[in-house]
Amino acid sequence: xxxxxxxxxxxxxxxxxxxxxxxxxxxxxxxxxxxxxxxxxxxxxxxxxxxxxxxxxxxxxxxxxxxxxxxxxxxxxxxxxxxxxxxxxxxxxxxxxxxxxxxxxxxxxxxxxxxxxxxxxxxxxxxxxxxxxxxxxxxxxxxxxxxxxxxxxxxxxxxxxxxxxxxxxxxxxxxxxxxxxxxxxxxxxxxxxxxxxxxxxxxxxxxxxxxxxxxxxxxxxxxxxxxxxxxxxxxxxxxxxxxxxxxxxxxxxxxxxxxxxxxxxxxxxxxxxxxxxxxxxxxxxxxxxxxxxxxxxxxxxxxxxxxxxxxxxxxxxxxx
Amino acid sequence: xxxxxxxxxxxxxxxxxxxxxxxxxxxxxxxxxxxxxxxxxxxxxxxxxxxxxxxxxxxxxxxxxxxxxxxxxxxxxxxxxxxxxxxxxxxxxxxxxxxxxxxxxxxxxxxxxxxxxxxxxxxxxxxxxxxxxxxxxxxxxxxxxxxxxxxxxxxxxxxxxxxxxxxxxxxxxxxxxxxxxxxxxxxxxxxxxxxxxxxxxxxxxxxxxxxxxxxxxxxxxxxxxxxxxxxxxxxxxxxxxxxxxxxxxxxxxxxxxxxxxxxxxxxxxxxxxxxxxxxxxxxxxxxxxxxxxxxxxxxxxxxxxxxxxxxxxxxxxxxxxxxxxxxxxxxxxxxxxxxxxxxxxxxxxxxxxx
Numbered sequence: 309x310x311x312x313x314x315x316x317x318x319x320x321x322x323x324x325x326x327x328x329x330x331x332x333x334x335x336x337x338x339x340x341x342x343x344x345x346x347x348x349x350x351x352x353x354x355x356x357x358x359x360x361x362x363x364x365x366x367x368x369x370x371x372x373x374x375x376x377x378x379x380x381x382x383x384x385x386x387x388x389x390x391x392x393x394x395x396x397x398x399x400x401x402x403x404x405x406x407x408x409x410x411x412x413x414x415x416x417x418x419x420x421x422x423x424x425x426x427x428x429x430x431x432x433x434x435x436x437x438x439x440x441x442x443x444x445x446x447x448x449x450x451x452x453x454x455x456x457x458x459x460x461x462x463x464x465x466x467x468x469x470x471x472x473x474x475x476x477x478x479x480x481x482x483x484x485x486x487x488x489x490x491x492x493x494x495x496x497x498x499x500x501x502x503x504x505x506x507x508x509x510x511x512x513x514x515x516x517x518x519x520x521x522x523x524x525x526x527x528x529x530x531x532x533x534x535x536x537x538x539x540x541x542x543x544x545x546x547x548x549x550x551x552x553x554x555x556x557x558x559x560x561x562x563x564x565x566x567x568x569x570x571x572x573x574x575x576x577x578x579x580x581x582x583x584x585x586x587x588x589x590x591x592x593x594x595x596x597x598x599x600x601x602x603x604x605x606x607x608x609x610x611x612x613x614x615x616x617x618x619x620x621x622x623x624x625x626x627x628x
Numbered sequence: 629x630x631x632x633x634x635x636x637x638x639x640x641x642x643x644x645x646x647x648x649x650x651x652x653x654x655x656x657x658x659x660x661x662x663x664x665x666x667x668x669x670x671x672x673x674x675x676x677x678x679x680x681x682x683x684x685x686x687x688x689x690x691x692x693x694x695x696x697x698x699x700x701x702x703x704x705x706x707x708x709x710x711x712x713x714x715x716x717x718x719x720x721x722x723x724x725x726x727x728x729x730x731x732x733x734x735x736x737x738x739x740x741x742x743x744x745x746x747x748x749x750x751x752x753x754x755x756x757x758x759x760x761x762x763x764x765x766x767x768x769x770x771x772x773x774x775x776x777x778x779x780x781x782x783x784x785x786x787x788x789x790x791x792x793x794x795x796x797x798x799x800x801x802x803x804x805x806x807x808x809x810x811x812x813x814x815x816x817x818x819x820x821x822x823x824x825x826x827x828x829x830x831x832x833x834x835x836x837x838x839x840x841x842x843x844x845x846x847x848x849x850x851x852x853x854x855x856x857x858x859x860x861x862x863x864x865x866x867x868x869x870x871x872x873x874x875x876x877x878x879x880x881x882x883x884x885x886x887x888x889x890x891x892x893x894x895x896x897x898x899x900x901x902x903x904x905x906x907x908x909x910x911x912x913x914x915x916x917x918x919x920x921x922x923x924x925x926x927x928x929x930x931x932x933x934x935x936x937x938x939x940x941x942x943x944x945x946x947x948x949x950x951x952x953x954x955x956x957x958x959x960x961x962x963x964x965x966x967x968x969x970x971x972x973x974x975x976x977x978x979x980x981x982x
Contacts, residue, residue: 479782482826565826566822589690
């Protein structure tokens with residue numbers, strides 16, 4: 309007994325050092341994340357301060373982007389609106405399709421098809437974004453140019469109030485619509501994979517009880533599965549939205565890079581990420597242009613933060 | 629035994645690779661960044677110089693603005709720009725500037741049924757197109773100039789450079805000179821606020837976009853139009869004649885260059901002369917006058933590369949339809965290289981160092 313107790317004490321004293329080191333390493337890792345995040349926010353804010361000081365709060369809603377030396381004037385409105393609208397459009401295009409994929413994979417597909425289609429979706433997520441940009445530019449843009457823009461313009465353009473949204477004088481094909489479509493295809497795998505995973509996790513007993521009561525497949529989906537998986541579905545959508553907001557190269561290739569507000573779906577415009585990608589390499593250190601670009605980066609950060617906060621608020625009741 | 633011999637084999641192969649790489653690394657590498665305008669000729673010179681004098685050129689065509697930025701930050705051995713720097717700017721960043729070749733900006737169009745060099749444009753219609761005042765190709769102003777052509781009823785889609793570009797600087801300088809509305813409006817710079825159209829990255833991007841969009845018109849350096857076989861247009865010059873973008877028109881402009889301006893910034897835009905192409909520009913190299921100790925060798929090799937290119941690169945340049953600068957200018961340029969000094973204060977370049 310004595311021996312067992314002393315060896316137990318010995319083992320414990322040797323073990324404590326290892327435990328302390330490990331604890332501190334984990335703490336360090338957590339702190340590193342916080343410090344990095346803080347450093348990024350501070351760099352963006354401090355770098356963007358000259359722009360805010362020069363243009364005031366007007367910077368946020370000004371649509372100017374005049375880079376000529378001597379009459380420089382920058383504003384964030386075009387880029388911010390382009391980012392938000394293209395991301396929202398991408399969500400509008402992607403979510404129904406993702407839902408359809410998840411529904412098909414969990415309810416309708418024969419068992420031998422589930423694995424291949426599921427793997428294909430996951431492979432789509434692994435495709436690098438610049439490949440999407442190239443594919444979008446060489447395949448999608450000509451299709452939009454020749455087969456989508458003109459029919460849309462003629463048919464939907466006749467609708468009284470919102471018809472103008474579908475008509476444009478820009479026939480280069482690179483436009484807000486092209487960017488939204490490419491983004492939708494890029495975020496589709498994340499949303500679809502998340503939805504499929506959580507749909508599969510619904511306890512079968514719930515669905516079986518619903519079927520037992522005479523519910524149709526659709527009623528089971530909308531009445532049982534979706535309410536049960538609401539949190540994760542919203543989480544998956546927010547994940548997709550976050551990716552769409554920050555996507556750079558794929559959008560830069562197909563959005564047309566015009567620093568003007570898009571008055572129609574088929575107009576070229578720009579997003580925060582793509583204007584930074586295009587104009588940062590040439591901006592001289594400490595110049596007003598570079599500080600405007602850093603300020604834009606800071607605004608993108610704020611937008612992402614707001615999106616995250618909104619999603620947290622939407623899920624709040626369940627988290628209790 | 630099997631595994632061990634495999635391991636030995638792998639180790640031998642790795643050692644062989646490393647030793648092989650050492651031999652290749654004997655070549656000197658110089659890095660440059662900047663304009664896409666002269667990229668075709670710099671790449672051709674780079675390939676030839678690798679065999680001839682053992683200098684390997686790594687040129688990043690990121691646009692003139694990017695080139696100026698990189699050389700100001702001394703992250704590369706030389707910068708390349710089409711937009712010349714003023715004397716004050718050169719002094720402030722401790723740079724010298726010299727020209728390598730002259731190139732021209734041409735208009736490329738994608739109009740089904742219109743042949744190469746068939747479309748005629750005047751400065752006024754060109755400004756109207758890029759300002760958004762002419763929106764369809766069968767507009768009366770264009771039809772009047774081109775009575776023998778059947779211009780299609782397509783919308784006009786201008787394409788410009790979305791990144792900061794010396795080609796944009798040259799083109800907008802021309803537009804500002806021929807139209808007061810453009811000078812007070814978007815102005816002349818490496819990056820301006822374009823009233824209409826969509827942007828693409830690099831001369832390559834503009835060429836691609838024009839090629840894929842019926843009804844598009846864009847501006848690029850002549851070499852991209854020739855190499856990619858794009859349809860170019862005629863332009864009316866200051867003397868009122870319609871000129872085609874061919875070597876003779878470019879040479880007519882280049883012959884009038886005044887190289888005595890500071891920084892060799894000869895102005896070749898919108899010159900007088902019957903056969904002159906109105907949008908020609910030299911392209912420049914920026915070299916630091918005070919390279920750091922670890923950059924001295926790179927600086928010396930850069931000057932060695934350009935010295936070789938001045939003596940042997942004219943044929944390659946002409947084949948790509950660039951115009952080499954005259955030999956007298958080469959001599960003047962070499963004289964300015966004595967301003968490039970190492971941290972000890974002595975010039976890095978001596979003629980015998982070639």
